[in-house]
Amino acid sequence: MDQIPIMKIGDCLLVSIQVDMHDRMAMTLQDDLTTRIVATRARGVMIDISTLEIVDSFIGRMLNNIAAMSRVLDAVTVVVGMRPAVAITLVELGLTLSGVKTALDVEKGLALIRRLIDDDGEDMSGRRED
């Protein structure tokens, strides 16, 4: 398999990374997701990394990039399911993923996306009333 499937649920895109990705695969995923956000007018992106045994600086950069690109395209990204050993290693590696929102599991991730989209809507209406 050379491509990670992207599922659409309502106005969210869901990606579950189930394989040890080589670098080209990660770049393809980044491109595919950006295209799908625009094509489906998605407002949220959830990336499930619960099966990933490591996140190195390349995958970390990919997660940062996806979050930044989706932000520009008016969507929020939440990364869910990071394993504790991966989190410990990421911090020691020096990767903070400061631009990426995270949640413990898929359910909490969906709730966070919903809240972020709703907050965004209220901000907009607030501004219009001013």
Place this chain on the structure above:
Amino acid sequence: MVVEKTNRVPIQTSEDVVRVRQAVRSDATTLGFNLVDQTKLVTAASEIARNTLDYGGGGDLRIDHVRLGNRKGLRLVFHDDGPGIPDINRALEDGFTTGGGLGLGLSGAKRLSSEFNIESTVGSGTTVTLVRWSK
């Protein structure tokens, strides 16, 4: 330090970087590394293997099962015959990159290892050696 067993993994494609991760994981499990130590070593190996491929133009990894007294560990020796690193101290700084990455590969891998060494000669290649002991 006694070398009890040696495995080799070629590093010529980005699929080989994945194979490096799998080989290191498998050997670390055999030696009884705990999950966090395994994850740290595999992550460090992934960073250096990518450097061997992207900057060194490909090379190989030698995995040595080593023993020192009653401590067991893995020594990973990455070698390439690429252009070499002109300024190793700079290359080890957080955030320094010539390739458009985050500049955390070498410095991060060093932090994730018990022992770390780079030897590089401009024009003839680079050897990165890292050791991690199992608890």
